[in-house]
Amino acid sequence: MKKQRPVNLDLTTIKMHPSANASILHRVSGVIMVFAIGILLWTLSLSLSSAEGFAQIQAFLDGFLFKFILFGIISALTFHILMGVRHLFMDSGYFEELASGNASAKFAMALWFVLTVVVGVWLW
Secondary structure (H helix, E strand, O other), rough: OOOOOOOOOOHOOOOOOHHHHHHHHHHHHHHHHHHHHHHHHHHHHHHHOOOHHHHHHHHHHHHHHHHHHHHHHHHHHHHHHHHHHHHHHOOOOOOOOOHHHHHHHHHHHHHHHHHHHHHHHHHH
């Protein structure tokens, strides 16, 4: 019996739905936050070490690079929280169907985009 399985699967032809993209990006934002913990702990430690350390962190906050890093951290945290709440709703039995799951993913991503713009305006 010959099996009709693909030999070379072309990943560029696969179209994933919004719920799958949200799930993958939720994991990516979790990984980003693992690295962000180190940066945030370093800034907290430096700011609490002395008055000079606090002034140094304030000087970092005036620079573009540190604001950009902080923007990325806050953006990843916001995305992770929103998608985590979405997953909690799904664990409770809501938004489990494909249509409602995709709609909740689109809504959460749109809300994340709006909150990210708000954070960007607030930082700069």
